[in-house]
Amino acid sequence: MCGIAGIFHRQPGVEINRELLARMNTIQSHRGPDDDGYHFDDSIGLAHRRLSIIDLAGGHQPIYNETGSVSVVFNGEIYNFAELAEELTELGHQFKTRSDTETIVHAWEQWGPDCVTRFRGMFAFAIWDNDKKQLFLARDRLGIKPLFYSQLSTGELIFGSELKVLTQHPLCPRAINNHSVEDYFALGYVPEPKTIYQGVNKLEPGHTLLVQHGDLPLQPQRYWDIPMDQTPVSETDIKEQLVERLKEAVDIRLISEVPLGAFLSGGVDSSAVVALMAQLQDDPVNTCSIGFDVPEFNETDFAQTVADRYQTNHHVKTVSSNDFGLIDKLSELYDEPYADSSAMPTYRVCQLARERVTVALSGDGGDELLAGYRRYNWHLKEESFRQKLPLGLRRPLFGTLGRVYPKLDWAPRYLRGKTTFQSMSYDWIEGYLNSMSILRADERRRLFNDQFKRDLNGYTALEVFRHHAATCPTDHPLSQVQYLDMKTYLVGDILTKVDRASMAHSLEVRVPILDHKFVEWAAGISPEQRLQGSEGKAVFKQAMEPHLPQDVLYRKKMGFAVPLCDWFRGPLKQKLESSLLSEHMLDSGLFNPDTLRWLVRSHLNGTRDNSASLWTSLMFERFLNREAN
Template sequence: MCGIVGIVDARGRRDIDRQLLEKMNESQHHRGPDEGGIHIEPGVGFGHRRLSIIDLSSGQQPLFNEDGSVVVTYNGEIYNFPELMDELVKLGHTFRTHCDTEVIVHAWEQWGERCVDRFRGMFAFGVWDRNKQILFLGRDRLGVKPLYYAMLDDGMFIFSSELKALMAHPGLVRQIDPRAIEDYFAYGYVPEPKTIFTSAMKLPPGHTLTLRNGGLPEVNKYWDVPFKPHGDISDERAQEELIARLREAVDIRLVAEVPLGAFLSGGVDSSGVVAMMAGLTKEPVNTCSISFGDPKFNESEYAQKVAERYGTAHHVEQVDKDDFDLIDTLAALYDEPFADSSAIPTYRVCQLARKRVTVALSGDGGDENLAGYRRYRWHMYEERLRSTIPLAARKPIFGTLGQLYPKADWAPRVFRAKSTFEALARDSVEGYFHTVSIMNDKMRTRLFSDDFKRILNGYHADSVLQAHADNCPAEDALSLVQYLDLKTYLVGDILTKVDRASMAHALEVRVPLLDHKLVEWMSGLPPEMKLRGTEGKYIFKKGLEKYLPEDILYRDKMGFSVPLASWFRGPLKERIREALLGETLASTGIFDRAFLEEMLDHHHSGRRDYSAPLWTLLMFESFLRNLNGNWRM
């Protein structure tokens, strides 16, 4: 796994500042501590930081074709590179290495912009073709690997693996995008293709970017989740084929010339991946888990059961229940405001894994692809009610009930009808947006100052989901919300969290449940095989029954949570008050101070649980402090 960076003159062939390129490249040293490389020619500069995984003795980057006219800088793994290499050799191409990087160069020569169709893996890369005077960027289909870019005012185009490398360029204007702030306080992250700055963008998953001399960047989609039904398929056949396809996706991810292992949380997905690995390797699988002192958050006993069943070399470390010293570290790590508090244990499990392995397989992606989140059950329940009452009738009835019903954060979900009533007063996408929002519409309206609301000029964060819903190829309600999560939550939250946490420790994470061939196949399964009654991931769990015990498969999902509510009433009480009411947030003019004070007082007194909004604000304040005043609205 690596870090990439580039500077390309879109208006001519001006000299590239080598010192600046090296500075940008070194800002990502953590992504590739083994080696660094720089290539500069008129109007073009590529940089690379390498974490050596395959072909350790060669494969240094930037890497060239035979005559040096095509150069690539690349981050990721292309798992089908041996087959592609054989095919390209037969077509007359000559290889000097045995690494997947060189396949990209020759695939570009052979297939041009359609080369990405041939790659199976996780990747973000830049190719410069001197003869054609083209810069070509590609990002993998699900967004496992990140790719940022910006067109600067002086005509220089820059790209990188992390936003911090773009921020190292003095030409990047650090003007914060008000729409990104609205998005952040709704979702807890800044969704693709936006970044927190108006001047920079993320290349969306499944997209490429082409920059021709004198032109503007052309962004094109080359892949989407198809949701193409398989037709008649029995439960038994679906179970067998799903396990066979998962095994194959795991198998191709076991190639490495460095120590390899897996995360093992004790949940269904990571346990299923470990079970497949154990059947494919002769040596015991290295597995890593984090345990928590608080039993409400601790899954380590279940991870231990799986480890014992498969005889893994299992390693566990307990995270301090008050492990909040990482707050400022995370702000620097993510470059943008990022409010998923499970970034703390994710950082720790990556830290633990790196002590023993350089590559780790994870179970990410199972919930989105196979309907594992509890919110899918509630959404389908709400959809059944929506289908029986027209929106024109629902809106006034349930809107009024939502206003009148008391907020009951302390109660079991079944008794928290206020959120359900509010969701039922909306259409399907608006209702799902209400479900996934960290801060709902009413709360964000109170959070923002009148001046900031005028700046937003009516922009609303649900437009992110609406835009994806307009492109969704599926027609059923469950597939729609899965599609929305695949396009937003998975890439903007889950994969971003794991990429930054793992690369902070120079650890490569591979994600077999996001193999695009497996994802395509899973998307075509009937919705009732994914969510049957109240059982999410139904067909996956049935298929895994011969591999995992029942209490792994059918217990309630715990997640990777931290005790925010008690932190903000205890050891972080003063810190959160200082952050919310201090000069950093006050100077932005974004927030209504009276509402900030109300949230703090109600949370500290126990009247309301505002832990998620408070954490979101704390991470935003930490992000701003990390900029050291070098930003503007």
């Protein structure tokens, strides 16, 4: 796993500032502590930081073709590189290394931009073709690896693996994108292709960007999309197929010349990955788990059950429930506002894993692909009701109930109807966003001040979901929201969390459930097989019954949570008040001070649980604080 960076000038003959590119590259040295490398050519500079995984001796980057006219810097892994190298050798290409990176160079020579369709893996890379005077940027299909870019007023295109790489350039835009602020307080992250800054973008998953001298404007091209329900999977032997296909995806991710292991949370997905790893290798699997000193947040007993069954080299570290010293660290790590508090235990489990391995497999993606979230069941019930009453009747009736019904966070679930009433007054897209939002639309309107709402000019985070819903290839209500999650939550929250937390410790994380071949197959499993009654990931769990204990497969889902509510009423009370009511927060021009004060006060006096809203606001304040210093 590595980091890449680059500067390309739209005008030929411009000399690239080598010292500046070196600074951009050095700021991401945590992504690749083993080596660095540079390439400079006509108006182009490429930079690379290396974490050595494959071909330790020969994998220095940039890597070139036979004549030196094509160069590449690459972050990720190409798992089918051996087969590609064999095919390309038969076509006349000459290899000088055993590195998967070199297959990218020769694949570009052979197939041009279509080379990305040949790669099986996770990747973000930049190719410079000096003969064609073309720069080619690409990102993997699911967005496992990140890539940021910006077109500057000087004609320079800058890019890198993290946002902090770009902000090393003195001309990188730093004006806050108002739409991104609205998106963030709805979702807890800034969704692709936006960043928190105007004029700085993320290359979306499954997209490429081809640039030549003089080109305007930038036009990313999609080369892949999630084929939900497009190729139905035969229900004959579906469970056996699922295990064998996932096992194959795990198997190709075991290639490594450095120590390799796995995360083991005790949940279904990570346990399945460990079980299949144990069946594929002779040596015991290296596994690690993070435990908490609060029982309701602790899953280590379930992880230990799996570890015992497969006799893994298991390592557990218990962290304090008051492990909130990471708050400022997380703000630095994610560069832009990011509100998933599970980033804290994720950071710790990556830290633990790196003590023993350089590569770890994870179970990320299973909930989105195979319908594991409880919210999917709630959405289907709501959608079934919506279809019985036209929107014209539902909107006034349930809209009124949603406005007047109190928010009873402390009450039993059956009495907490405010969000449900609101969702009933919407179509399915707005209803799902409402159920997913950290702060719902009405809460965001109260949070923002009048001037900021005018600056938004009617924009809401709903446009993010509507944009993706417009390209959704299915009309089944379960598949629709899974598609939305894989376009938004999976890449913007889950994969972002794991990439930054792991790379902070120079740890490579591989994600077999998000192997695109497995995704393409699993997307064809019928919705009824994915969600059976209220049982999410039903066919997956059934398929894994011979491999995992029942209490691991069918227990209540816990998640990777931290006790925010208690923190804010206890040890973080003073930090909460001083941060959210700080001068730079109140004077930011974004918020209604009265709402901020009410959020803090009503949480501290116990009348409401505002922990999610407060954490989201606190992480935004930490971002503002960094910007001011």
